[in-house]
Amino acid sequence: MKPTRRPFLNAGLLLAGLLLAGGVQATAADHVHASDAWIRVLPGALPAGAYVTLHNDSAQPVALTGATSTAYAEVMLHHSSTAGGMSRMSMVDTLTVPAHGEAVLAPAGYHLMLMKAKTPVKPGDTVKLTLKFSDGSTLATDFAARPANAIDAGEPHAGH
Amino acid sequence: MKPRYLLCLPLLLLLAMGALLGGCRSEPLPLRLTNISGHMPDLDFKLTDDNGKAVTGADYRGKVVLLYFGYTHCPDVCPLTLAQLHVVMQRLGPLADGARILFVSVDPARDTPAIMHAYVNAFDKRAVGLVGSARAVEALSKRYRSAFTREPGDADGNYEVSHSSAIYIFDREGKARLLATPSASQDDLVHDLHLLLDTGATP
Numbered sequence: 001m002k003p004t005r006r007p008f009l010n011a012g013l014l015l016a017g018l019l020l021a022g023g024v025q026a027t028a029a030d031h032v033h034a035s036d037a038w039i040r041v042l043p044g045a046l047p048a049g050a051y052v053t054l055h056n057d058s059a060q061p062v063a064l065t066g067a068t069s070t071a072y073a074e075v076m077l078h079h080s081s082t083a084g085g086m087s088r089m090s091m092v093d094t095l096t097v098p099a100h101g102e103a104v105l106a107p108a109g110y111h112l113m114l115m116k117a118k119t120p121v122k123p124g125d126t127v128k129l130t131l132k133f134s135d136g137s138t139l140a141t142d143f144a145a146r147p148a149n150a151i152d153a154g155e156p157h158a159g160h
Numbered sequence: 161m162k163p164r165y166l167l168c169l170p171l172l173l174l175l176a177m178g179a180l181l182g183g184c185r186s187e188p189l190p191l192r193l194t195n196i197s198g199h200m201p202d203l204d205f206k207l208t209d210d211n212g213k214a215v216t217g218a219d220y221r222g223k224v225v226l227l228y229f230g231y232t233h234c235p236d237v238c239p240l241t242l243a244q245l246h247v248v249m250q251r252l253g254p255l256a257d258g259a260r261i262l263f264v265s266v267d268p269a270r271d272t273p274a275i276m277h278a279y280v281n282a283f284d285k286r287a288v289g290l291v292g293s294a295r296a297v298e299a300l301s302k303r304y305r306s307a308f309t310r311e312p313g314d315a316d317g318n319y320e321v322s323h324s325s326a327i328y329i330f331d332r333e334g335k336a337r338l339l340a341t342p343s344a345s346q347d348d349l350v351h352d353l354h355l356l357l358d359t360g361a362t363p
C-alpha cells in the first residue's frame with residue numbers, strides 16, 4: 001500500500017506545523033521518511049535481516065510496530081544485543097522514532113526479521129515492505145536486496 | 161646490558177591492567193587484540209566440515225584459524241561478523257590464503273553440512289562450516305569457555321540460539337593466540353593477522 005503523502009509535508013517542520021495547526025489530519029507515516037533500506041539475503045530458506053533508517057520530521061515521537069510484506073510470510077521486529085560476551089536476539093513490540101530525530105535499524109541492533117520467503121529473493125532485487133506504526137498508519141518502503149556479505153546499504157538508496 | 165626484568169616492566173603493567181600476556185620468555189609480537197597466548201588450549205576438535213568430511217583440529221595446522229560459533233538461522237549478528245571477517249580477509253590480500261574462518265554451528269538440529277556449505281560460501285571462500293553432535297559442539301565450546309543456549313521456540317518450532325560472540329584466533333601451530341569481539345576494529349584484526357600470517361609462512 002502506498003501512503004497518500006503530500007510532498008510539501010516533508011518540506012519542513014514549519015510548514016508541517018502550519019498544516020497541522022490548520023487541521024490537516026497527519027498520520028505517523030506522513031512524518032516518517034525511510035532511507036538506507038536494505039535486506040541481507042542469506043542462502044536457501046534462511047531468515048533474512050532488513051535494515052532501514054527512519055527519520056521523523058514531526059514534533060511528536062512515532063512508534064514503529066513492525067512490517068508486513070507480500071514477499072515474506074512472517075516479519076518480526078527484533079533486537080540483537082551482546083552482553084557478557086553472549087549474543088542474543090529478542091522480539092520487541094515497538095521502536096520509537098523520536099520527534100525531529102531518527103531511529104536506525106542496523107546490523108547488531110534493531111532489525112526486521114524476514115521469514116518464509118514466498119519466492120526466492122536474490123541480491124539485486126527490490127522488495128517492498130510496508131512499515132506499520134502504532135497509530136495504524138503504514139509506509140510502503142522499497143528495500144534493496146544485498147548479498148550475504150554486505151556490510152551496509154551500499155550505494156545511497158532512498159526508500160519511498 | 162640492562163637487567164632483563166626491566167624489559168618485563170611494561171608487561172607487568174599490562175598484566176595488572178587485565179591483559180593476558182604470555183610472559184617475558186621471547187620477544188612478543190606487538191599484537192593489538194586481546195592476547196590469550198598460553199591461556200587457552202590448542203585448537204582441537206572432531207567435527208564434520210561443510211563437504212561432509214570428518215575433520216579434526218590437526219587438519220588446520222599450517223593455517224591461521226579464526227574460530228567463531230554461530231548458526232545459520234541467525235540473520236543478524238552471525239552474518240555481520242562473517243561479513244566483517246570477509247572484509248578483513250580481503251584486506252589481507254593473497255596472505256589470506258594462509259587463514260581459515262571456522263564457523264562452528266551451535267544449532268546441530270537444523271544445520272546440516274549442505275546448509276552450512278551454502279551459508280559460509282556466501283561470505284568467504286576461505287570460510288569452512290563445521291557441524292557435529294550437540295555433545296561434540298558443546299565440548300569444543302566449553303574448551304574455549306564459550307557457551308550457547310537454545311531459547312524457547314514459538315508455536316511453529318522456530319527458535320533462536322544465544323551464543324558467545326567471541327572470535328578465537330589460532331596461529332599456524334594451532335596455538336590459541338588472540339580473542340576478538342565482533343566490535344573489534346578491522347584495522348586491529350588485519351594488523352594482528354598480518355603478524356600471525358607472516359610468522360612461519362611455510363608450514
Ligand SMILES: [Cu+2]
Pocket residue numbers: 078079089111112113235236
Ligand atoms: Cu532477528
